[in-house]
Amino acid sequence: MSNRLPIAEGLFTWPAKKPALLGSRCDRCGIASFPAAQSCMACGSQEVTVEELPSRGTLWTWTVQQFMPKSPYNSGETPETFRPYGVGYLELPGGVRVEGRLTESDPRKLRVGMAMDVVFDTWRTEPNGDEIVSFFFQPVA
Numbered sequence: 001m002s003n004r005l006p007i008a009e010g011l012f013t014w015p016a017k018k019p020a021l022l023g024s025r026c027d028r029c030g031i032a033s034f035p036a037a038q039s040c041m042a043c044g045s046q047e048v049t050v051e052e053l054p055s056r057g058t059l060w061t062w063t064v065q066q067f068m069p070k071s072p073y074n075s076g077e078t079p080e081t082f083r084p085y086g087v088g089y090l091e092l093p094g095g096v097r098v099e100g101r102l103t104e105s106d107p108r109k110l111r112v113g114m115a116m117d118v119v120f121d122t123w124r125t126e127p128n129g130d131e132i133v134s135f136f137f138q139p140v141a
């Protein structure tokens with residue numbers, strides 16, 4: 001019996017039929033941040049509210065990671081099995097930018113400003129069979 005576990009607590013709603021990223025918005029100045037923070041990075045106020053972020057945004061900038069990142073990167077891959085992947089920032093309505101992996105790694109299929117959905121999928125599988133779930137950005141079909 002394997003479990004599906006979030007890569008980190010508090011990053012997104014879990015378990016959930018339709019998970020959503022969790023950010024925080026400052027009650028005083030309105031600035032949003034991801035991941036959710038205890039206090040506002042802009043004005044220092046501790047009056048922040050955790051909220052679910054929109055699931056669709058636009059690609060703000062991106063690159064393709066061509067070599068395996070150093071520890072603590074832990075995808076279960078080895079330098080031999082590593083495959084390049086896209087990584088970028090998604091700009092969400094409400095003004096928050098979230099860094100994450102892209103489901104697309106072909107530079108010819110990526111461009112700044114394209115619409116992308118936040119999706120949730122297995123990031124790696126543990127030796128005991130547990131699946132570690134993370135979020136990815138996927139081009140809108």
Ligand SMILES: [Zn+2]
Nearest residue numbers: 026029040043
């Ligand atoms: Zn603030």
